[in-house]
Amino acid sequence: GENVEQHPSTLSVQEGDSAVIKCTYSDSASNYFPWYKQELGKRPQLIIDIRSNVGEKKDQRIAVTLNKTAKHFSLHITETQPEDSAVYFCAGLDTGRRALTFGSGTRLQVQP
Amino acid sequence: DGGITQSPKYLFRKEGQNVTLSCEQNLNHDAMYWYRQDPGQGLRLIYYSQIVNDFQKGDIAEGYSVSREKKESFPLTVTSAQKNPTAFYLCASSMGPGLAADTQYFGPGTRLTVL
Numbered sequence: 143g144e145n146v147e148q149h150p151s152t153l154s155v156q157e158g159d160s161a162v163i164k165c166t167y168s169d170s171a172s173n174y175f176p177w178y179k180q181e182l183g184k185r186p187q188l189i190i191d192i193r194s195n196v197g198e199k200k201d202q203r204i205a206v207t208l209n210k211t212a213k214h215f216s217l218h219i220t221e222t223q224p225e226d227s228a229v230y231f232c233a234g235l236d237t238g239r240r241a242l243t244f245g246s247g248t249r250l251q252v253q254p
Numbered sequence: 255d256g257g258i259t260q261s262p263k264y265l266f267r268k269e270g271q272n273v274t275l276s277c278e279q280n281l282n283h284d285a286m287y288w289y290r291q292d293p294g295q296g297l298r299l300i301y302y303s304q305i306v307n308d309f310q311k312g313d314i315a316e317g318y319s320v321s322r323e324k325k326e327s328f329p330l331t332v333t334s335a336q337k338n339p340t341a342f343y344l345c346a347s348s349m350g351p352g353l354a355a356d357t358q359y360f361g362p363g364t365r366l367t368v369l
Contacts, residue, residue: 246295
């Protein structure tokens with residue numbers, strides 16, 4: 143099965159700075175890696191995802207990079223804003239059962 | 255996301271009771287999933303179903319049961335065998351196997367509290 147580890151567990155940045163969250167995965171056959179943002183008491187919302195046929199994907203201030211050789215992927219948020227404060231989860235697709243395995247989450251706090 | 259509904263939003267259970275959490279989707283998705291989230295923790299997979307009339311145990315299935323009699327519905331029963339059921343329960347769905355079909359969308363969740 144898939145095992146996904148996520149670091150750091152908490153991250154505090156100043157408004158306008160960049161934030162980086164890193165994840166590693168174990169399933170070499172895994173080919174799909176989404177990132178979710180969860181605000182307090184709400185459902186996780188998909189913010190960006192990447193498939194193993196590309197190394198990087200951007201969407202405005204958010205980007206994700208993937209290194210298949212090292213089996214790790216990262217979320218990059220530039221020009222952070224207070225509304226970026228939330229818990230972010232990475233996930234990897236368990237190819238055996240075609241279900242996502244989630245990391246333990248990163249609580250991002252953007253200080254005004 | 256708007257196509258996945260969960261009810262109730264809040265649920266209170268007495269010890270020894272079975273309770274059923276509802277999950278419905280109108281997205282015509284083949285696959286559906288149940289996750290449990292404890293405070294400050296990640297999401298753990300309870301059960302999943304890739305197609306109607308078929309479902310598989312996830313990582314923490316003990317004390318839970320599901321059915322998938324209809325494509326749009328995937329109810330979760332928390333039985334009395336689940337000794338610590340207080341948690342936030344999230345249902346999700348995806349199109350099913352295939353390119354772009356593994357993307358999961360979540361319902362709003364049910365917060366279960368044992369009294």
